[in-house]
Amino acid sequence: MDILIHTAVFIYLLSTAGYVAYLFVQKYYLQKTGFYLLLAGFLCHTIAIGFGFFQIGHIPISNFYETLIVAGWAVAAAFIIFQFKFNLKILGVYAAPLVLLITGAAVLLPKESVETQAIFKNVWFVFHILAVFVGEATFALACGVGVLYLIQERSIKSKSPGFFYKRLPSLELLDSTGYACIVTGFTLLTAGIVTGMVYAKSVWGSFWSWDPKEVWSAISWLLYAALLHQRVTIGLRGRRAAIMAIVGFGVLLFTFFGVNFLLEGHHEAFTRK
Amino acid sequence: MQNIIILGLNHKTAPIELRENLAFSEEEAERALVALQELPSLKEVVLISTCNRVEVLMFAENHSDVVEPVKTFLAEFKDVPISEFENAFYTHRGEAAIKHIFRVASSLDSMVVGEPQILGQVKEAYKTAIRKKTSSVILNRLLHRTFSVAKRIRTETGIGDHAVSISYAAIELGRKIFGSLEDKKVLLIGAGEMAELAIEHLIRNRVGNIHVANRTFENAVTLAEGFNGEAIRFEEITDSLSTVDIIISSTGSPDFIVTADQVKSIRRQRRNRPIFFIDIAVPRDIDPKINLLTNAYVYDIDDLQGVIEGNIEDRNKAAVKGERIVNEAVIRFRAWFDSLDVVPTIVALREKAEAIAQGEMKKTLGALNHLSEKDTDAIERMIRSLVNKLLHDPMLSLKTPGRHRDKSVFLDITRKLFNLDP
Numbered sequence: 001m002d003i004l005i006h007t008a009v010f011i012y013l014l015s016t017a018g019y020v021a022y023l024f025v026q027k028y029y030l031q032k033t034g035f036y037l038l039l040a041g042f043l044c045h046t047i048a049i050g051f052g053f054f055q056i057g058h059i060p061i062s063n064f065y066e067t068l069i070v071a072g073w074a075v076a077a078a079f080i081i082f083q084f085k086f087n088l089k090i091l092g093v094y095a096a097p098l099v100l101l102i103t104g105a106a107v108l109l110p111k112e113s114v115e116t117q118a119i120f121k122n123v124w125f126v127f128h129i130l131a132v133f134v135g136e137a138t139f140a141l142a143c144g145v146g147v148l149y150l151i152q153e154r155s156i157k158s159k160s161p162g163f164f165y166k167r168l169p170s171l172e173l174l175d176s177t178g179y180a181c182i183v184t185g186f187t188l189l190t191a192g193i194v195t196g197m198v199y200a201k202s203v204w205g206s207f208w209s210w211d212p213k214e215v216w217s218a219i220s221w222l223l224y225a226a227l228l229h230q231r232v233t234i235g236l237r238g239r240r241a242a243i244m245a246i247v248g249f250g251v252l253l254f255t256f257f258g259v260n261f262l263l264e265g266h267h268e269a270f271t272r273k
Numbered sequence: 274m275q276n277i278i279i280l281g282l283n284h285k286t287a288p289i290e291l292r293e294n295l296a297f298s299e300e301e302a303e304r305a306l307v308a309l310q311e312l313p314s315l316k317e318v319v320l321i322s323t324c325n326r327v328e329v330l331m332f333a334e335n336h337s338d339v340v341e342p343v344k345t346f347l348a349e350f351k352d353v354p355i356s357e358f359e360n361a362f363y364t365h366r367g368e369a370a371i372k373h374i375f376r377v378a379s380s381l382d383s384m385v386v387g388e389p390q391i392l393g394q395v396k397e398a399y400k401t402a403i404r405k406k407t408s409s410v411i412l413n414r415l416l417h418r419t420f421s422v423a424k425r426i427r428t429e430t431g432i433g434d435h436a437v438s439i440s441y442a443a444i445e446l447g448r449k450i451f452g453s454l455e456d457k458k459v460l461l462i463g464a465g466e467m468a469e470l471a472i473e474h475l476i477r478n479r480v481g482n483i484h485v486a487n488r489t490f491e492n493a494v495t496l497a498e499g500f501n502g503e504a505i506r507f508e509e510i511t512d513s514l515s516t517v518d519i520i521i522s523s524t525g526s527p528d529f530i531v532t533a534d535q536v537k538s539i540r541r542q543r544r545n546r547p548i549f550f551i552d553i554a555v556p557r558d559i560d561p562k563i564n565l566l567t568n569a570y571v572y573d574i575d576d577l578q579g580v581i582e583g584n585i586e587d588r589n590k591a592a593v594k595g596e597r598i599v600n601e602a603v604i605r606f607r608a609w610f611d612s613l614d615v616v617p618t619i620v621a622l623r624e625k626a627e628a629i630a631q632g633e634m635k636k637t638l639g640a641l642n643h644l645s646e647k648d649t650d651a652i653e654r655m656i657r658s659l660v661n662k663l664l665h666d667p668m669l670s671l672k673t674p675g676r677h678r679d680k681s682v683f684l685d686i687t688r689k690l691f692n693l694d695p
Contacts, residue, residue, distance in 0.1 A: 152449070156446065156449060156450065156570060157564060157570065159572065159576045159579060159580070160579070161580060161583065165449070166434075166435070169452075170448060170449050170450060170451060170452035171449065171450050171451075171452075171547065172450065172451050172452035172453075172547070173452050234541065234544065234545065235543075235544030235545040235546065236545060237545050237546075237568065238545065238547065238567055238568045239567050239568070240567065
């Protein structure tokens with residue numbers, strides 16, 4: 001599994017280089033190369049995780065190292081899906097380094113082997129992890145698209161088209177991509193929370209135990225729910241939607257990392273080691 | 274190479290009246306091509322005529338002057354006295370002509386450098402010549418090179434990437450805001466050349482409904498008819514704001530026509546959809562404070578000017594790169610052209626040497642009639658092998674003059690040394 005992960009990280013590095021070159025030189029083939037490299041890296045990454053799955057019999061997510069590996073995989077997966085759907089070429093400039101950062105950071109972490117816990121061998125657990133991770137990866141993309149939106153809006157409003165004006169797509173495309181990311185992410189997060197509750201019921205006997213992670217997940221969920229609600233009722237879009245997507249992802253990041261390190265709870269079993 | 278000639282006039286050398294009088298419709302161009310090919314010593318010809326230029330690209334048989342007969346023909350064909358356009362015409366030959374056609378097609382010689390239409394126009398002109406069979410080996414090759422040079426300049430330098438006119442810059446901004454302009458609703462307030470130009474660009478981008486408002490309703494009606502739009506009264510502007518996406522304003526009003534409060538009040542009805550104001554009027558019609566509202570964008574004439582100034586700078590930089598590509602391409606075309614010339618030179622050289630040998634042999638053998646047939650044969654063989662051995666090295670160096678040496682110079686010297694062009 002290690003060699004595959006290292007290969008994947010190396011390919012992600014090349015992909016990132018391709019995208020950065022694309023940002024500066026604006027040649028179509030660079031973007032193409034970056035994307036295909038990312039696909040190749042993703043394939044390696046998927047095989048590595050699949051291999052781990054068969055070796056230990058459940059999703060390899062029992063320590064922080066493995067958590068980051070799965071998170072990086074989820075971001076790559078979400079990006080690939082959205083790239084196919086929206087063809088937002090510039091998004092790779094954000095996504096490729098992000099995947100590289102997460103997966104690369106994982107490789108640098110110490111890997112203590114953890115004993116296989118019986119409670120991980122549960123079908124709800126698989127669904128819970130997949131939905132939550134891919135959902136959060138999608139929110140990460142929404143955050144990136146939001147940042148791009150703010151940059152592009154700024155260059156249009158300030159009336160001095162700079163470096164990014166020519167390189168970024170239209171506000172409309174950024175806005176609708178961001179919205180699609182939020183809708184997808186919200187659906188997955190909801191599914192993740194529900195499957196998590198079912199899983200908690202089967203393992204600990206109750207759906208909800210006010211664990212800090214659960215509370216913070218609920219807060220993120222409410223925030224995104226508010227964003228979507230406003231989109232439907234008053235057509236909230238543009239700058240404010242972009243800012244909310246960025247803030248929402250900030251809260252989500254705290255739920256993901258902050259809660260693990262600062263607060264206690266039964267999720268620590270997966271991350272503290 | 275000097276027999277590739279271009280004769281033409283353009284926006285820099287001729288006023289619009291003259292260009293109009295000399296412009297060729299497609300049907301006229303076809304007739305002119307056929308007639309031009311009848312001229313003695315004119316082997317190939319392509320005629321390019323646009324609103325900014327008339328160019329006659331020719332390949333002539335030899336160095337004799339075809340320019341004057343062509344000018345006379347143009348004068349007769351378009352019924353314009355030769356004295357009227359004599360001074361407007363420029364003539365380029367050889368490398369200069371090749372460079373000129375490359376620059377024209379790549380839009381480096383255009384009124385607006387980098388404009389995209391010219392390449393298509395040159396292609397059309399070439400197609401007409403192909404149809405009338407007036408273009409052959411040389412011009413076919415030259416025009417194919419021309420198209421690839423123009424394409425290369427376009428993709429490598431990005432010369433035509435960004436707008437350099439006010440109305441086009443406004444459209445480009447619209448695309449950066451709305452993505453596609455298709456089915457976007459437009460409101461035109463007032464009238465004016467620049468505003469109407471912008472509307473035409475918008476129509477080409479397939480916008481939806483166009484509303485036209487004017488202080489005088491009758492004017493609005495007339496203008497709206499032109500665009501297939503809908504005239505509204507001046508008082509209806511506020512209502513209209515809740516549905517339209519792009520507003521172009523160009524009135525003589527001293528006060529703002531649309532204020533920030535007005536836009537704020539319709540925001541809810543618009544459900545926060547973006548709205549884009551293009552203010553071409555001086556003094557301004559649109560309150561600049563509107564630009565501070567979310568999802569509202571205001572560009573006035575100075576802002577647009579600022580946008581295109583940056584683009585013009587980029588274009589000038591791209592044009593410098595473009596000139597370099599043109600120069601490279603000229604060198605490469607010349608290499609091809611020269612390779613064609615080596616063979617006739619070698620043939621001429623050999624013919625001359627053989628003629629001399631034959632002549633001298635006849636003279637000598639005439640005085641020596643006691644020789645047997647065997648002897649005369651031996652002398653003949655000796656002379657022939659002398660000619661071959663003498664010519665062997667010069668011919669070899671003509672065929673391969675070395676990588677860095679100029680073939681045309683070798684050819685030129687050879688022709689002069691041996692006096693091959695009497």
